[in-house]
Amino acid sequence: MRRWIIAGVVALVVVSGVLALTWTRRAPAQTAQPPAPRTVAVVKTDLTDVREFKATLGFGAPQEVTGRRPGTLTWLPAPGATVDRGAAMYKVDNRPVWLFFGETPLWRKLDKVGIKGPDVKIVKDNLAALGYKLGGAADELTQATIDAVKRWQKAEKVEESGVLDPGDVVVLSGKVRVESVAAKLSGSGEGPLMSVTATGKAVDASIDARQAEVFTKDLKVTVVLPNGTETAGTVRSVSTEAKSEKNGNGEETAVIAVDIGLDGEVGEFDSGPVRIRLTSTARTGVLAVPVTALLALREGGYAVQTKEGGLLAVKTGLFAGGLVEISGGVSEGMQVVTTS
Numbered sequence: 001m002r003r004w005i006i007a008g009v010v011a012l013v014v015v016s017g018v019l020a021l022t023w024t025r026r027a028p029a030q031t032a033q034p035p036a037p038r039t040v041a042v043v044k045t046d047l048t049d050v051r052e053f054k055a056t057l058g059f060g061a062p063q064e065v066t067g068r069r070p071g072t073l074t075w076l077p078a079p080g081a082t083v084d085r086g087a088a089m090y091k092v093d094n095r096p097v098w099l100f101f102g103e104t105p106l107w108r109k110l111d112k113v114g115i116k117g118p119d120v121k122i123v124k125d126n127l128a129a130l131g132y133k134l135g136g137a138a139d140e141l142t143q144a145t146i147d148a149v150k151r152w153q154k155a156e157k158v159e160e161s162g163v164l165d166p167g168d169v170v171v172l173s174g175k176v177r178v179e180s181v182a183a184k185l186s187g188s189g190e191g192p193l194m195s196v197t198a199t200g201k202a203v204d205a206s207i208d209a210r211q212a213e214v215f216t217k218d219l220k221v222t223v224v225l226p227n228g229t230e231t232a233g234t235v236r237s238v239s240t241e242a243k244s245e246k247n248g249n250g251e252e253t254a255v256i257a258v259d260i261g262l263d264g265e266v267g268e269f270d271s272g273p274v275r276i277r278l279t280s281t282a283r284t285g286v287l288a289v290p291v292t293a294l295l296a297l298r299e300g301g302y303a304v305q306t307k308e309g310g311l312l313a314v315k316t317g318l319f320a321g322g323l324v325e326i327s328g329g330v331s332e333g334m335q336v337v338t339t340s
Contacts, residue, residue: 039307039335045288047320049281051214055205057225057266057274059197060259062179065089069097069167071189081178082199086130089170092189095158098169100126105171111163115141122171123164127152175199201269203233203260205276209242212256214280221260224275231264233276281318287330288323293338302326307335 067073067090075091083089088096102122108115110123121139127148128134136142146162153160167189176196183193203223207215219235239257247253260276294302295311303311304326317325330336 037305037307037337038340040290040293040338042287042289042326042330042332042334042336044285044332045323046282046284047286047288047318047323047325048279048283049318049320050277050279051211052224053205053207053211053276055203055223055258055260055274055276056271057201057203057223057269058271059177059179059200060202061204061257062195062197063172063176064192065170065172065194065196067092067097067167067183067189067191067193069095069165069189071095073183073185073187073189073193076181076183076185076194077178079178079180082175083178083196084175085126090183090189090193092167096156097167097189098156099176100169100171101129101174102126102171103173106164106166106169109163109165110141113141113143113146120145123149123169172196201262201266202236203262203274203276205258205260206243206245206255207258209254209256212238212258214278215256215258219278222277223260223262223264223266224277225266225269226272226274227267227269229267230277231262231266233260233262233264235259236261281320283318283325286317286325287327287332288325289336290338290340291319291322291324292340293336294324294326304330305337307337312336 069092071092073090073092074094075088077083077090083099085099085101087099089099090097100122102125104118104122106119106122108119110120116137116139118139120141123141124134124138124145127145130152132148132152133144134142134148135144149164150160150162153162175198177199179195179197181194183191215235215238217235217238221233221235223231223233225231235258237259242254242256244252245255289304293304294316295305297303297313301313302316303313305311312329314326314328314330317327319325
């Protein structure tokens with residue numbers, strides 16, 4: 001009886017295996033079909049390369065003022081004060097050191113008729129601007145000039161010597177704002193005293209040297225203020241000296257200083273982070289595809305893949321807004337493969 005049961009079980013297993021093998025052999029083979037490539041049309045459009053850079057709102061780059069008159073400091077201006085032509089920058093032994101406008105500092109004592117030079121011209125230009133009449137050549141110290149110096153000294157309530165020493169005036173390019181004061185009262189009147197800036201608000205930017213070529217003097221830019229509002233600005237200067245500065249990753253990067261004047265209002269802001277936006281390049285009526293349609297060729301350059309599968313070498317132009325300008329055998333409306 002047991003042998004009969006075992007034989008029946010074996011027979012059942014064999015029959016089941018045969019049936020399973022038969023079904024497996026008869027089941028139709030199924031293979032996955034690759035998805036059709038995604039394509040996009042070549043379009044004719046206008047491309048504009050708009051760039052943004054981080055910057056800082058303030059009063060422009062500070063300039064150090066160095067005292068050259070021996071003696072004791074008896075008065076210093078407060079940070080934030082403004083100093084105009086003919087006003088005292090500071091006092092040494094209670095005698096003012098005045099601000100004159102110009103580009104050439106005094107380097108010698110002006111005390112004799114007949115002395116000529118740009119320093120004489122600085123003195124005569126400033127005395128004329130302050131309302132004193134002078135005679136003779138623009139860069140020559142005349143008796144009339146010495147007399148004018150005496151009248152000015154009398155008005156300033158100092159000794160009427162008619163003589164100016166190099167330490168009597170500070171020559172700067174214009175009206176200034178005191179940024180900070182390093183010197184202390186009772187300290188020496190010689191050496192670094194304070195830092196000054198222009199009186200108008202400005203924007204300073206440290207631009208990666210690899211991108212600084214887009215900035216040129218008198219370039220118009222948009223300044224995005226801390227609250228998101230925008231105002232106009234103009235590039236006043238671009239430094240020709242690269243300096244090393246650490247980027248966000250702590251890596252040393254060569255940067256160029258760019259000074260930007262403000263053409264519009266900035267409201268209540270005196271300082272803070274801002275962004276500089278500018279249009280560096282604009283191209284109109286060009287053929288373009290998404291950057292993801294470009295294929296890098298082994299031999300160099302780029303190509304696009306047509307809908308039919310062929311490769312077409314192209315020349316690239318401006319990259320902007322995720323698109324790239326292409327030329328070379330392509331036409332508007334042509335379908336090319338893209339990866340996204």
